[in-house]
Amino acid sequence: GAVVSQHPSWVICKSGTSVKIECRSLDFQATTMFWYRQFPKQSLMLMATSNEGSKATYEQGVEKDKFLINHASLTLSTLTVTSAHPEDSSFYICSARRADRNYGYTFGSGTRLTVV
Amino acid sequence: AQSVAQPEDQVNVAEGNPLTVKCTYSVSGNPYLFWYVQYPNRGLQFLLKYITGDNLVKGSYGFEAEFNKSQTSFHLKKPSALVSDSALYFCAVRDDTGRRALTFGSGTRLQVQP
Numbered sequence: 001g002a003v004v005s006q007h008p009s010w011v012i013c014k015s016g017t018s019v020k021i022e023c024r025s026l027d028f029q030a031t032t033m034f035w036y037r038q039f040p041k042q043s044l045m046l047m048a049t050s051n052e053g054s055k056a057t058y059e060q061g062v063e064k065d066k067f068l069i070n071h072a073s074l075t076l077s078t079l080t081v082t083s084a085h086p087e088d089s090s091f092y093i094c095s096a097r098r099a100d101r102n103y104g105y106t107f108g109s110g111t112r113l114t115v116v
Numbered sequence: 117a118q119s120v121a122q123p124e125d126q127v128n129v130a131e132g133n134p135l136t137v138k139c140t141y142s143v144s145g146n147p148y149l150f151w152y153v154q155y156p157n158r159g160l161q162f163l164l165k166y167i168t169g170d171n172l173v174k175g176s177y178g179f180e181a182e183f184n185k186s187q188t189s190f191h192l193k194k195p196s197a198l199v200s201d202s203a204l205y206f207c208a209v210r211d212d213t214g215r216r217a218l219t220f221g222s223g224t225r226l227q228v229q230p
Binding site for chain 2: 004006009010032034042043044046049057091093095097105106107108109110112
């Protein structure tokens with residue numbers, strides 16, 4: 001079945017540093033990848049949508065210069081949180097939409113980011 | 117714009133009893149509906165989806181959901197709950213814009229008591 005590998009699963013970083021989160025589709029090609037953010041006991045909020053080889057589309061209120069998204073291939077998308085601050089601490093989840101199967105969305109296992 | 121409502125923050129049920137987790141939606145055009153389950157500090161696991169066809173959709177782990185167009189609902193059900201079903205459940209609808217992302221409800225925590 002479709003598997004999306006996301007890592008790291010958790011990371012602690014100091015304020016002002018940058019953190020990169022990777023999301024790979026292991027056994028399928030993902031035309032589109034989505035990045036979500038989840039606050040404790042809350043739902044998933046879409047941050048951005050990325051298509052392979054093109055610039056990401058960010059949701060309103062999401063700073064594109066702070067949350068850099070790269071989707072260089074059909075199997076890899078990265079989210080870099082630049083100059084992280086404590087308010088960026090959250091659970092980040094990626095989701096890949098399959099190119100070879102309609103309506104299939106597979107989620108990564110998530111990354112717990114803590115900025116101290 | 118599309119939206120999903122999960123009116124219950126938490127549902128409590130005794131093991132062996134049937135369970136229902138409610139979901140209503142709003143979307144222009146045909147609804148593409150999903151249910152996912154999330155365990156602590158984990159991503160989302162797919163349970164089932166409705167795209168077209170039979171209103172009763174069967175999914176993973178014995179779960180099923182009933183699509184009701186007139187009531188714009190897509191309630192998740194299971195005939196006999198297990199303690200291991202205790203988790204956070206999300207209903208989602210594919211958005212009706214070009215990006216085709218999923219819009220999630222607020223989530224319902226299911227607690228199954230032994």
